[in-house]
Amino acid sequence: MDKKKAIDETEPGVAPSRAVDRFGFIKSEQSNSPDGIPKGKSIHEREREEKRIRKWRKMIGVGGSDWKHYVRRNPHVVKRRIRKGIPDCLRGLVWQLISGSRDLLLMNPGVYETLVIYETSASELEIIRDISRTFPSHIFFQQRHGPGQRSLYNILKAYSVYDRDVGYVQGMGFLAGLLLLYMSEEDAFWLLVALLKGAVHAPMEGLYQAGLPLVQQYLSQFEKLVMEHMPKLGQHFVEEMINPSMYASQWFITVFSYSFPFHLTLRVWDVFLYEGIKVVFQVGLALLRFCHDDLVKLPFEKLLHALRNFPEEATDPDVLLPIAFTFKVSSRLEDLKKEYQKRLEGTSETSSSKRHQPLISKTMSRVGSRVISNLTADKK
């Protein structure tokens, strides 16, 4: 929410000089929210942080050379450490390693450049219209036609060429923008490809395909999970006629990169890239659990407001993530997905149901084969 506030006009070509938080978001005057770092770290804390970084460096090896080996031998250690948060200075590299994007990059030399320079996209105007509306309060993306906006444009255009069926869809910009804060344009592009085409986890392009089939599926699964884990709240939602698409569609479409505190977004992404989409469900459930006793008392309008403006304590990753991990959802998500697909097939046998079929990557073979030689090479 705080990202949305108070931005005046920025003169084209002039970089604004205002106070920014440690992630580069311009501080709004009225906001005194912490940016995830306690003020004045003690020496002890700093030493602990340095020790943590050393451990991570050892785990990764030079330029990521030891990573795969380490993951194979100690998957649980890796999982535990990632859940505690990847050190910010290594985040960009580690994200590329755990998402499988590094392999895509190496397998497709020169492809990104071709997409950016030589191809044209039907979505170019649409992309341009949204560029200054993606993280508008971040210093990197604020300068009109500055390096941040140019890179963002390039990635989105390249993707819209790479998969012309999906093209450009609002929401992608937040994924790309987030990635660009941690890696180069080309690296960010391949990470986007890895996510949407499914290098390590199930492909997520259904979030953006016509009819938003995967959004619909996730929302349906989420609604069921809420009912199962918090029946009283689930019932309250039914009575107040609140359905998850009213508050949770952005959670899935942008993987919490839209209107959430940035330090929470990053910690969610650490886990998301390693463990997959289930963490979005877990974090969603954790937010509801944290505010449960308030939410069950609120009527429609206040309820909606609360679901879109979680209190600061609720969005502290060190509080929220431990709650999130108490929800065991993996196998239930599988069942619910099957139920959902069955229901879809049952309700309509017409051509429209084909479009809504989630998770099946139809474009994969067609578009993918052109540039990706072996996407599943790095399957864990």
Add this chain to the structure above:
Amino acid sequence: MAANAGNKIRNAKLVLLGDVGAGKSSLVFRFVKGQFVEFQESTIGAAFFSQTLAVNDETVKFEIWDTAGQERYHSLAPMYYRGAAAAIVVYDITNPASFTRAKKWVQELQAQGNPNTIVALAGNKADMLDARQVPAEEAKTYAQENGLFFMETSAKTAINVNDIFYEIAKRLLQGQQDPSPQAGMVLNQRPNERMVSSSSCCS
């Protein structure tokens, strides 16, 4: 704009529809918060706001759904316009494509929406007269032919922003007093907020 105490408050669901970048969120922001932001973050999914408006001795409380403009998000829109008492279809006077898109929304509302929904057409960015591409006359004629009411607005300078909401509120209340059986349907109700004055339910 604040509600006077003791008034009957009527809840009305209102939805904003229109092309990407037409200024839907900016209109809502201006109306609800009295602010304007040059680079408004794109709306993903939909956003919810509420605002009350006093009309004579009555008060309308708008429950406003601000939707994402991109065509791809179209499939989410029916949920927001179904059962809406009012809709504002927004286009950008400097962008003819957005006017074409607005017409499509009007058609869809006429075909799929509630016949009692009050539909307003807003030609936004009216402060940018030098860049105008959609003549006001053209939009006005279109609005008349289709039973909409039309205003050119500017979220930036606040021209006509409160007015368009005020006009909707007025028409909603007029519809309420109308004794015809469907009149009650224009206002959205949930079970716990049922209005004494109306009987039927929608959506």
